[in-house]
Amino acid sequence: MAFITQILDILLYVLITFIGYSIGRIGHIYGGHLKDPHHWIYGLILIIIGIYFYREFWGVFIISLGVGVFISDLKDFFNRRIYGVDNVKKKKFWGID
Numbered sequence: 026m027a028f029i030t031q032i033l034d035i036l037l038y039v040l041i042t043f044i045g046y047s048i049g050r051i052g053h054i055y056g057g058h059l060k061d062p063h064h065w066i067y068g069l070i071l072i073i074i075g076i077y078f079y080r081e082f083w084g085v086f087i088i089s090l091g092v093g094v095f096i097s098d099l100k101d102f103f104n105r106r107i108y109g110v111d112n113v114k115k116k117k118f119w120g121i122d
Contacts, residue, residue, distance in 0.1 A: 038089045045071075045093020050118050053097065057111035065102040068095030 049064050071091025078084035
């Protein structure tokens, strides 16, 4: 029974990570024209907050959400873009812009 609970926990974390990814992509599509910090920074902040509260019940959820937001903007992280407008010609949901 503990094995099933662990599997369900992992699936829940994957779902929350996907929700974070979706939030990041929707933010990229609808807010990419705004001159503000790139959303990988928000994902990193969520990860740090989640690590600080790791022992709490919701700490791992915050880490998962932050990982999803961070992954959705991975290309800007690798290019060291911190602040500014996203220069995207074609906006798409699936991807890491």
